[in-house]
Amino acid sequence: DAGVIQSPRHEVTEMGQEVTLRCKPISGHDYLFWYRQTMMRGLELLIYFNNNVPIDDSGMPEDRFSAKMPNASFSTLKIQPSEPRDSAVYFCASSWGTGGLGANVLTFGAGSRLTVL
Amino acid sequence: DQQVKQNSPSLSVQEGRISILNCDYTNSMFDYFLWYKKYPAEGPTFLISISSIKDKNEDGRFTVFLNKSAKHLSLHIVPSQPGDSAVYFCAASANNNDMRFGAGTRLTVKP
Numbered sequence: 001d002a003g004v005i006q007s008p009r010h011e012v013t014e015m016g017q018e019v020t021l022r023c024k025p026i027s028g029h030d031y032l033f034w035y036r037q038t039m040m041r042g043l044e045l046l047i048y049f050n051n052n053v054p055i056d057d058s059g060m061p062e063d064r065f066s067a068k069m070p071n072a073s074f075s076t077l078k079i080q081p082s083e084p085r086d087s088a089v090y091f092c093a094s095s096w097g098t099g100g101l102g103a104n105v106l107t108f109g110a111g112s113r114l115t116v117l
Numbered sequence: 118d119q120q121v122k123q124n125s126p127s128l129s130v131q132e133g134r135i136s137i138l139n140c141d142y143t144n145s146m147f148d149y150f151l152w153y154k155k156y157p158a159e160g161p162t163f164l165i166s167i168s169s170i171k172d173k174n175e176d177g178r179f180t181v182f183l184n185k186s187a188k189h190l191s192l193h194i195v196p197s198q199p200g201d202s203a204v205y206f207c208a209a210s211a212n213n214n215d216m217r218f219g220a221g222t223r224l225t226v227k228p
Contacts, residue, residue, distance in 0.1 A: 004160070033216065035218070040220075041119075041220060042123070042206065042218055042219055042220030042221050043161070043206060043218035043219075043220075043221070044218075045215070045216065045217060045218070048215065055215075056215060091160055091161070093160070104149050104151065104166070104210050104216065105151065105163045105166065106153075106161075106163070106208075106216055107163075108153075108160030108161050108162070109160050110158070110159055110160050111158075111159075111160055
C-alpha cells in the first residue's frame with residue numbers, strides 16, 4: 001500500500017479563489033481525518049469521517065470550509081472563498097476501527113501546503 | 118479549546134543524554150495516548166502509545182509514562198541521537214477515535 005496520498009503537495013492561490021485538497025486513504029481504513037497545522041495551534045482536527053459519513057465537523061473553522069467523502073477511497077476538503085489566514089499545512093490521515101491499541105493509530109499523508117496571497 | 122497541551126515549544130539536548138518531552142491534558146475521558154514524530158515536509162508518524170490502564174510503556178529507546186491523577190504524560194528518549202531531531206506531537210483520544218493533538222515540541226539533539 002502506498003500509504004495516505006494527498007494532492008496537491010503545494011498550492012499557491014490568491015485570496016477569494018476556491019481551493020480543493022484531495023486525499024486517498026489507506027485501503028481498508030474506515031476512518032478518515034482532516035487536520036490543519038499552524039505555528040500557533042499545532043495540529044487542529046477539522047473533521048473526521050467513519051465509513052464515509054461525517055461524524056464530527058465541529059473543528060471546521062467557518063462555512064467557507066467543506067469536506068466530502070463520496071466513497072471509501074476519496075475525500076476532498078474545499079475552501080471557498082480562500083483567505084490569507086487559511087494558509088497552513090493540511091493533513092489527511094486514516095485509521096481502522098475503534099478500540100484496541102492498533103485501531104487508534106493514525107497514518108498521515110505528507111500534507112498539502114496552502115499559501116493564500 | 119486545547120484539550121492537549123505541550124507547553125514547551127522546543128527542547129535541545131546533547132547526543133547520548135536523555136530527552137524528556139511533556140504533555141498535559143484536560144479531558145478526563147481520554148483513555149488512549151500516543152506520541153507522533155514529524156520530520157520537515159513529511160506527515161507525522163506514529164512512535165509509541167499507552168492506554169489509560171497502564172502507567173508505562175517501553176519500546177527500545179522510547180518510554181512513555183502516564184500519570185492519570187495529574188493528567189500528564191511524558192516521553193523519554195534514552196540515549197538521544199541526532200536522528201531523533203524532529204517535532205514530537207502528543208495525542209489523545211476518548212474511545213471514539215476523535216484524536217486530539219498538542220501543538221508539538223521541536224527536539225534538537227546536538228552531536
